Amino acid sequence: MDFNLPGKDDPRRQAVRAFLAEHPAPSGPQLGDAGYMVPHWPRPWGLGADPIHQLIIDEEFRSAGVRRPPNPIGLGWAGPTLIEAGTEEQQQRWLHGLVSGEDLWCQLFSEPGAGSDLAAISTVAERDGDEWVVNGQKVWTSLAHHARWGILIARTGPSVEAARDSDGGDSKHSGITYFVCPMDAEGIEIRPLIEMTGAHTFNEVFFTDVRLPDAYRVGDVGQGWSLAKITLANERVSLSSGGVLWGQGPHTETLFDEVRAAGGVVDPVMRQRLAQTWIEGEVLRLIRMRTISAVVAGKSPGPEASVRKVVADEHGQAVMELAKDLAGPAGMLTDGGPLGRSVALWHYGYLFARALTVGGGTGEVQRNILGERVLGLPHEPSTS
Numbered sequence: 001m002d003f004n005l006p007g008k009d010d011p012r013r014q015a016v017r018a019f020l021a022e023h024p025a026p027s028g029p030q031l032g033d034a035g036y037m038v039p040h041w042p043r044p045w046g047l048g049a050d051p052i053h054q055l056i057i058d059e060e061f062r063s064a065g066v067r068r069p070p071n072p073i074g075l076g077w078a079g080p081t082l083i084e085a086g087t088e089e090q091q092q093r094w095l096h097g098l099v100s101g102e103d104l105w106c107q108l109f110s111e112p113g114a115g116s117d118l119a120a121i122s123t124v125a126e127r128d129g130d131e132w133v134v135n136g137q138k139v140w141t142s143l144a145h146h147a148r149w150g151i152l153i154a155r156t157g158p159s160v161e162a163a164r165d166s167d168g169g170d171s172k173h174s175g176i177t178y179f180v181c182p183m184d185a186e187g188i189e190i191r192p193l194i195e196m197t198g199a200h201t202f203n204e205v206f207f208t209d210v211r212l213p214d215a216y217r218v219g220d221v222g223q224g225w226s227l228a229k230i231t232l233a234n235e236r237v238s239l240s241s242g243g244v245l246w247g248q249g250p251h252t253e254t255l256f257d258e259v260r261a262a263g264g265v266v267d268p269v270m271r272q273r274l275a276q277t278w279i280e281g282e283v284l285r286l287i288r289m290r291t292i293s294a295v296v297a298g299k300s301p302g303p304e305a306s307v308r309k310v311v312a313d314e315h316g317q318a319v320m321e322l323a324k325d326l327a328g329p330a331g332m333l334t335d336g337g338p339l340g341r342s343v344a345l346w347h348y349g350y351l352f353a354r355a356l357t358v359g360g361g362t363g364e365v366q367r368n369i370l371g372e373r374v375l376g377l378p379h380e381p382s383t384s
Helices: 010-022 028-035 051-064 070-083 090-100 160-167 225-240 250-260 266-298 303-332 344-355 363-373
Strands: 107-108 122-127 130-139 149-155 178-181 188-194 200-213
Touching: 010 051, 028 090, 070 090, 070 107, 070 149, 070 178, 070 225, 130 149, 130 178, 149 225, 178 200, 178 225, 250 266, 250 303, 266 303, 303 344, 303 363
Parallel strands: 107 149
Antiparallel strands: 122 130, 122 149, 130 200, 149 178, 188 200
Protein backbone atom coordinates (compact mmCIF):
# COMPACT_ATOMS: atom_id res chain seq x y z
CA MET A 1 0.00 0.00 0.00
CA ASP A 2 1.29 3.47 -0.92
CA PHE A 3 1.23 5.55 2.27
CA ASN A 4 1.89 8.85 0.45
CA LEU A 5 -1.41 10.66 0.11
CA PRO A 6 -2.49 12.18 -3.22
CA GLY A 7 -1.47 15.79 -3.93
CA LYS A 8 -3.44 19.01 -4.04
CA ASP A 9 -4.88 18.28 -7.50
CA ASP A 10 -6.74 15.20 -6.31
CA PRO A 11 -10.49 15.83 -6.79
CA ARG A 12 -11.31 14.45 -3.34
CA ARG A 13 -8.93 16.94 -1.75
CA GLN A 14 -10.33 19.76 -3.87
CA ALA A 15 -13.87 18.82 -2.77
CA VAL A 16 -12.90 19.07 0.89
CA ARG A 17 -11.21 22.44 0.30
CA ALA A 18 -14.26 23.75 -1.54
CA PHE A 19 -16.47 22.69 1.37
CA LEU A 20 -14.16 24.37 3.88
CA ALA A 21 -14.03 27.54 1.77
CA GLU A 22 -17.83 27.68 1.94
CA HIS A 23 -17.93 26.58 5.61
CA PRO A 24 -14.69 27.76 7.28
CA ALA A 25 -16.08 26.89 10.72
CA PRO A 26 -18.56 24.10 9.91
CA SER A 27 -21.20 23.12 12.43
CA GLY A 28 -22.02 19.53 13.32
CA PRO A 29 -25.16 19.45 11.14
CA GLN A 30 -23.18 20.88 8.19
CA LEU A 31 -20.48 18.24 8.61
CA GLY A 32 -23.10 15.52 8.98
CA ASP A 33 -25.09 16.61 5.91
CA ALA A 34 -21.87 16.66 3.85
CA GLY A 35 -20.87 13.18 5.04
CA TYR A 36 -17.70 14.49 6.69
CA MET A 37 -18.52 13.52 10.27
CA VAL A 38 -17.95 9.79 9.62
CA PRO A 39 -16.81 9.63 5.98
CA HIS A 40 -16.32 5.84 5.90
CA TRP A 41 -19.96 5.16 6.83
CA PRO A 42 -22.34 4.33 3.96
CA ARG A 43 -24.50 7.04 2.45
CA PRO A 44 -26.52 8.94 3.49
CA TRP A 45 -24.72 8.98 6.85
CA GLY A 46 -21.23 9.17 5.35
CA LEU A 47 -19.52 9.07 1.96
CA GLY A 48 -18.57 5.42 1.75
CA ALA A 49 -15.00 6.75 1.77
CA ASP A 50 -12.10 4.36 1.30
CA PRO A 51 -9.09 4.64 3.66
CA ILE A 52 -7.17 7.09 1.45
CA HIS A 53 -10.21 9.33 1.03
CA GLN A 54 -10.78 9.37 4.79
CA LEU A 55 -7.15 10.23 5.48
CA ILE A 56 -7.30 13.06 2.92
CA ILE A 57 -10.34 14.51 4.70
CA ASP A 58 -8.66 14.23 8.10
CA GLU A 59 -5.49 15.86 6.77
CA GLU A 60 -7.40 18.79 5.28
CA PHE A 61 -9.40 19.26 8.48
CA ARG A 62 -6.22 19.35 10.55
CA SER A 63 -4.66 21.89 8.21
CA ALA A 64 -7.76 24.08 8.46
CA GLY A 65 -7.98 23.71 12.23
CA VAL A 66 -11.44 22.11 11.96
CA ARG A 67 -12.56 19.74 14.70
CA ARG A 68 -15.61 17.53 14.55
CA PRO A 69 -18.05 17.92 17.48
CA PRO A 70 -17.26 15.21 20.02
CA ASN A 71 -19.67 12.29 20.22
CA PRO A 72 -17.27 9.40 20.79
CA ILE A 73 -19.73 6.76 21.95
CA GLY A 74 -22.39 7.68 19.41
CA LEU A 75 -20.07 7.78 16.41
CA GLY A 76 -17.66 5.09 17.53
CA TRP A 77 -19.92 2.49 19.09
CA ALA A 78 -23.67 3.07 18.87
CA GLY A 79 -23.78 4.20 15.24
CA PRO A 80 -21.95 1.20 13.72
CA THR A 81 -24.20 -1.17 15.69
CA LEU A 82 -27.37 0.58 14.50
CA ILE A 83 -26.11 0.55 10.91
CA GLU A 84 -25.42 -3.17 11.08
CA ALA A 85 -28.41 -4.36 13.10
CA GLY A 86 -30.96 -1.55 13.45
CA THR A 87 -34.16 -1.40 11.42
CA GLU A 88 -34.59 1.36 8.85
CA GLU A 89 -37.03 3.08 11.23
CA GLN A 90 -34.46 2.97 14.05
CA GLN A 91 -31.73 4.34 11.80
CA GLN A 92 -33.96 7.21 10.70
CA ARG A 93 -34.95 7.92 14.31
CA TRP A 94 -31.45 8.05 15.81
CA LEU A 95 -28.68 8.42 13.24
CA HIS A 96 -29.43 11.98 12.09
CA GLY A 97 -28.93 13.50 15.55
CA LEU A 98 -26.04 11.15 16.24
CA VAL A 99 -24.13 12.03 13.06
CA SER A 100 -24.67 15.78 13.50
CA GLY A 101 -23.29 15.63 17.03
CA GLU A 102 -26.50 17.20 18.38
CA ASP A 103 -27.40 14.07 20.38
CA LEU A 104 -24.68 12.76 22.69
CA TRP A 105 -24.71 9.04 23.51
CA CYS A 106 -23.43 6.90 26.37
CA GLN A 107 -22.90 3.17 26.88
CA LEU A 108 -24.76 1.28 29.62
CA PHE A 109 -22.84 -2.01 29.70
CA SER A 110 -20.53 -2.37 32.73
CA GLU A 111 -21.91 -3.20 36.17
CA PRO A 112 -20.36 -3.45 39.64
CA GLY A 113 -20.27 -7.25 39.28
CA ALA A 114 -19.81 -7.43 35.52
CA GLY A 115 -16.83 -5.57 34.10
CA SER A 116 -14.35 -7.82 32.33
CA ASP A 117 -16.93 -10.63 32.42
CA LEU A 118 -19.56 -8.50 30.75
CA ALA A 119 -21.93 -11.41 30.12
CA ALA A 120 -22.41 -11.65 33.90
CA ILE A 121 -24.71 -8.59 33.92
CA SER A 122 -27.66 -8.70 36.32
CA THR A 123 -29.68 -5.66 35.15
CA VAL A 124 -33.05 -7.11 34.19
CA ALA A 125 -35.58 -6.12 31.51
CA GLU A 126 -38.99 -7.76 31.84
CA ARG A 127 -41.60 -7.70 29.08
CA ASP A 128 -44.88 -5.90 29.85
CA GLY A 129 -46.98 -5.78 26.71
CA ASP A 130 -45.31 -3.45 24.22
CA GLU A 131 -42.84 -2.22 26.83
CA TRP A 132 -39.88 -3.49 28.81
CA VAL A 133 -39.40 -2.66 32.50
CA VAL A 134 -35.73 -2.25 33.42
CA ASN A 135 -34.25 -2.55 36.91
CA GLY A 136 -30.58 -2.63 37.86
CA GLN A 137 -27.37 -0.62 38.00
CA LYS A 138 -24.61 0.35 35.58
CA VAL A 139 -21.24 1.90 36.41
CA TRP A 140 -18.33 3.71 34.70
CA THR A 141 -20.80 5.22 32.25
CA SER A 142 -18.95 7.99 30.44
CA LEU A 143 -20.97 11.12 29.59
CA ALA A 144 -24.21 9.79 31.09
CA HIS A 145 -24.82 13.22 32.66
CA HIS A 146 -24.74 14.85 29.21
CA ALA A 147 -26.12 12.10 26.97
CA ARG A 148 -29.57 12.13 25.43
CA TRP A 149 -29.46 8.42 24.50
CA GLY A 150 -27.67 5.33 25.76
CA ILE A 151 -27.03 1.84 24.41
CA LEU A 152 -28.11 -0.66 27.04
CA ILE A 153 -27.75 -4.40 27.48
CA ALA A 154 -30.02 -6.11 29.99
CA ARG A 155 -30.87 -9.67 30.93
CA THR A 156 -34.18 -10.85 29.48
CA GLY A 157 -33.50 -14.56 29.87
CA PRO A 158 -32.40 -16.75 32.80
CA SER A 159 -30.28 -15.22 35.54
CA VAL A 160 -26.53 -15.75 35.41
CA GLU A 161 -26.79 -18.22 38.28
CA ALA A 162 -29.51 -20.23 36.53
CA ALA A 163 -27.50 -20.27 33.32
CA ARG A 164 -24.43 -21.58 35.12
CA ASP A 165 -26.47 -24.24 36.89
CA SER A 166 -27.97 -25.40 33.58
CA ASP A 167 -24.88 -25.84 31.43
CA GLY A 168 -21.83 -24.39 33.07
CA GLY A 169 -22.47 -20.81 31.96
CA ASP A 170 -22.62 -20.93 28.16
CA SER A 171 -26.29 -19.87 28.00
CA LYS A 172 -25.65 -16.66 29.94
CA HIS A 173 -24.79 -15.07 26.59
CA SER A 174 -28.18 -15.99 25.07
CA GLY A 175 -30.24 -14.28 27.76
CA ILE A 176 -29.14 -10.72 26.94
CA THR A 177 -31.07 -8.17 24.86
CA TYR A 178 -29.85 -4.87 23.39
CA PHE A 179 -31.82 -1.62 23.78
CA VAL A 180 -31.59 2.10 23.11
CA CYS A 181 -32.45 4.02 26.27
CA PRO A 182 -33.49 7.69 26.59
CA MET A 183 -31.40 9.09 29.43
CA ASP A 184 -34.22 11.35 30.63
CA ALA A 185 -36.62 8.43 31.15
CA GLU A 186 -38.49 8.34 34.45
CA GLY A 187 -36.77 6.06 36.96
CA ILE A 188 -33.17 6.78 35.86
CA GLU A 189 -30.82 8.24 38.47
CA ILE A 190 -27.31 9.37 37.52
CA ARG A 191 -24.62 9.79 40.18
CA PRO A 192 -21.19 11.27 39.39
CA LEU A 193 -17.87 9.47 39.89
CA ILE A 194 -15.10 12.04 40.40
CA GLU A 195 -11.67 11.05 39.04
CA MET A 196 -8.31 11.78 40.61
CA THR A 197 -7.90 14.33 37.80
CA GLY A 198 -10.66 16.34 39.49
CA ALA A 199 -12.85 15.92 36.41
CA HIS A 200 -16.23 14.23 36.13
CA THR A 201 -16.47 11.92 33.14
CA PHE A 202 -17.82 8.68 34.61
CA ASN A 203 -21.09 7.95 36.38
CA GLU A 204 -23.18 5.35 38.13
CA VAL A 205 -26.63 4.89 36.58
CA PHE A 206 -29.54 3.34 38.50
CA PHE A 207 -32.70 1.95 36.85
CA THR A 208 -35.90 1.70 38.87
CA ASP A 209 -38.90 0.45 36.86
CA VAL A 210 -37.68 2.29 33.75
CA ARG A 211 -40.06 1.64 30.84
CA LEU A 212 -38.72 1.28 27.31
CA PRO A 213 -40.91 0.75 24.23
CA ASP A 214 -40.28 -2.50 22.39
CA ALA A 215 -39.48 -0.30 19.37
CA TYR A 216 -36.30 0.67 21.25
CA ARG A 217 -35.09 -2.94 21.22
CA VAL A 218 -32.30 -3.52 18.68
CA GLY A 219 -32.16 -7.02 17.21
CA ASP A 220 -33.95 -10.11 18.48
CA VAL A 221 -34.81 -10.84 22.09
CA GLY A 222 -32.00 -12.78 23.74
CA GLN A 223 -29.52 -12.05 20.93
CA GLY A 224 -28.03 -8.89 22.39
CA TRP A 225 -24.66 -10.47 23.11
CA SER A 226 -23.83 -10.72 19.41
CA LEU A 227 -24.62 -7.00 19.04
CA ALA A 228 -22.64 -6.15 22.17
CA LYS A 229 -19.61 -7.81 20.56
CA ILE A 230 -20.03 -5.56 17.51
CA THR A 231 -20.19 -2.53 19.82
CA LEU A 232 -17.14 -3.63 21.80
CA ALA A 233 -15.09 -4.27 18.66
CA ASN A 234 -15.90 -0.78 17.39
CA GLU A 235 -15.23 0.59 20.88
CA ARG A 236 -11.68 -0.74 20.72
CA VAL A 237 -11.19 0.91 17.32
CA SER A 238 -12.63 4.19 18.62
CA LEU A 239 -10.68 4.17 21.88
CA SER A 240 -7.42 3.70 20.03
CA SER A 241 -7.68 6.38 17.35
CA GLY A 242 -6.78 10.06 17.20
CA GLY A 243 -5.27 11.50 20.37
CA VAL A 244 -3.38 9.35 22.84
CA LEU A 245 -6.11 9.59 25.52
CA TRP A 246 -8.70 7.29 23.93
CA GLY A 247 -8.83 9.37 20.79
CA GLN A 248 -8.93 12.64 22.74
CA GLY A 249 -6.26 14.97 24.05
CA PRO A 250 -2.83 15.46 22.52
CA HIS A 251 -1.49 13.42 19.62
CA THR A 252 1.96 11.86 19.61
CA GLU A 253 2.99 14.63 17.22
CA THR A 254 1.90 17.23 19.80
CA LEU A 255 4.66 16.11 22.14
CA PHE A 256 7.25 16.33 19.37
CA ASP A 257 6.02 19.80 18.42
CA GLU A 258 6.70 20.84 22.02
CA VAL A 259 10.20 19.33 21.90
CA ARG A 260 11.04 21.03 18.60
CA ALA A 261 9.74 24.38 19.86
CA ALA A 262 12.04 24.08 22.88
CA GLY A 263 15.09 23.44 20.71
CA GLY A 264 15.31 19.67 21.02
CA VAL A 265 16.81 17.34 23.62
CA VAL A 266 20.50 16.62 24.28
CA ASP A 267 20.28 13.79 26.82
CA PRO A 268 20.93 10.50 24.90
CA VAL A 269 18.58 8.40 27.04
CA MET A 270 15.74 10.87 26.57
CA ARG A 271 16.45 11.04 22.84
CA GLN A 272 16.17 7.25 22.67
CA ARG A 273 12.84 7.34 24.49
CA LEU A 274 11.60 9.96 22.05
CA ALA A 275 12.68 7.81 19.10
CA GLN A 276 10.92 4.76 20.52
CA THR A 277 7.76 6.77 21.14
CA TRP A 278 7.79 8.08 17.58
CA ILE A 279 8.18 4.53 16.21
CA GLU A 280 5.22 3.33 18.28
CA GLY A 281 3.11 6.20 16.99
CA GLU A 282 3.92 5.29 13.38
CA VAL A 283 3.11 1.62 13.98
CA LEU A 284 -0.25 2.63 15.44
CA ARG A 285 -0.96 4.86 12.46
CA LEU A 286 -0.35 1.99 10.06
CA ILE A 287 -2.46 -0.45 12.10
CA ARG A 288 -5.23 2.13 12.06
CA MET A 289 -5.09 2.25 8.27
CA ARG A 290 -5.43 -1.55 8.18
CA THR A 291 -8.45 -1.33 10.50
CA ILE A 292 -10.06 1.37 8.36
CA SER A 293 -9.50 -0.81 5.29
CA ALA A 294 -11.34 -3.69 6.97
CA VAL A 295 -14.30 -1.48 7.91
CA VAL A 296 -14.54 -0.02 4.41
CA ALA A 297 -14.50 -3.56 2.98
CA GLY A 298 -17.59 -4.29 5.04
CA LYS A 299 -15.88 -6.34 7.71
CA SER A 300 -16.39 -5.89 11.43
CA PRO A 301 -13.20 -4.95 13.28
CA GLY A 302 -11.36 -8.16 14.07
CA PRO A 303 -8.61 -9.09 16.52
CA GLU A 304 -6.46 -6.27 15.13
CA ALA A 305 -8.74 -3.92 17.09
CA SER A 306 -7.53 -5.60 20.26
CA VAL A 307 -3.93 -5.41 19.02
CA ARG A 308 -4.22 -1.71 18.44
CA LYS A 309 -5.96 -1.05 21.74
CA VAL A 310 -3.26 -2.87 23.72
CA VAL A 311 -0.51 -0.97 21.92
CA ALA A 312 -2.34 2.38 21.92
CA ASP A 313 -3.17 2.29 25.64
CA GLU A 314 0.41 1.59 26.65
CA HIS A 315 1.63 4.11 24.09
CA GLY A 316 -0.64 6.79 25.56
CA GLN A 317 0.77 6.15 29.01
CA ALA A 318 4.32 6.28 27.61
CA VAL A 319 3.65 9.62 25.88
CA MET A 320 2.26 11.20 29.03
CA GLU A 321 5.06 9.81 31.22
CA LEU A 322 7.64 11.10 28.76
CA ALA A 323 6.02 14.55 28.80
CA LYS A 324 6.21 14.58 32.61
CA ASP A 325 9.86 13.51 32.59
CA LEU A 326 10.71 16.15 30.00
CA ALA A 327 9.19 18.76 32.30
CA GLY A 328 11.79 18.00 34.98
CA PRO A 329 11.00 19.55 38.40
CA ALA A 330 8.18 21.58 36.77
CA GLY A 331 6.39 18.28 36.19
CA MET A 332 5.37 18.34 39.86
CA LEU A 333 3.17 21.35 39.09
CA THR A 334 -0.32 21.03 37.66
CA ASP A 335 0.56 23.35 34.78
CA GLY A 336 4.01 21.93 34.08
CA GLY A 337 4.55 20.86 30.49
CA PRO A 338 7.49 19.24 28.69
CA LEU A 339 10.74 21.24 28.68
CA GLY A 340 9.23 23.99 30.82
CA ARG A 341 6.43 24.82 28.40
CA SER A 342 3.38 25.41 30.60
CA VAL A 343 0.49 23.30 29.32
CA ALA A 344 -2.05 22.03 31.85
CA LEU A 345 -3.30 19.25 29.56
CA TRP A 346 -0.09 17.28 30.13
CA HIS A 347 -0.73 17.07 33.88
CA TYR A 348 -4.35 16.08 33.37
CA GLY A 349 -3.33 13.57 30.70
CA TYR A 350 -0.69 12.03 32.94
CA LEU A 351 -3.28 11.33 35.64
CA PHE A 352 -5.99 10.23 33.21
CA ALA A 353 -3.61 7.86 31.38
CA ARG A 354 -3.78 5.43 34.32
CA ALA A 355 -7.28 4.52 33.10
CA LEU A 356 -6.24 3.67 29.55
CA THR A 357 -5.27 0.06 30.23
CA VAL A 358 -8.47 -0.53 32.24
CA GLY A 359 -11.37 1.09 30.37
CA GLY A 360 -12.93 -0.51 27.31
CA GLY A 361 -11.54 -3.92 28.21
CA THR A 362 -8.36 -4.28 30.23
CA GLY A 363 -5.03 -5.00 28.59
CA GLU A 364 -5.16 -8.47 30.12
CA VAL A 365 -8.59 -9.15 28.58
CA GLN A 366 -7.36 -7.97 25.16
CA ARG A 367 -4.36 -10.30 25.41
CA ASN A 368 -6.72 -13.18 26.23
CA ILE A 369 -8.73 -12.35 23.10
CA LEU A 370 -5.58 -12.37 21.00
CA GLY A 371 -4.33 -15.59 22.56
CA GLU A 372 -7.60 -17.38 21.85
CA ARG A 373 -8.63 -15.91 18.48
CA VAL A 374 -5.23 -15.34 16.85
CA LEU A 375 -2.88 -17.85 18.46
CA GLY A 376 -5.53 -20.53 18.95
CA LEU A 377 -4.72 -21.03 22.63
CA PRO A 378 -7.31 -22.75 24.84
CA HIS A 379 -9.85 -20.69 26.74
CA GLU A 380 -9.13 -19.82 30.32
CA PRO A 381 -10.60 -22.39 32.73
CA SER A 382 -13.87 -21.39 34.31
CA THR A 383 -13.68 -20.09 37.89
CA SER A 384 -17.24 -21.18 38.69
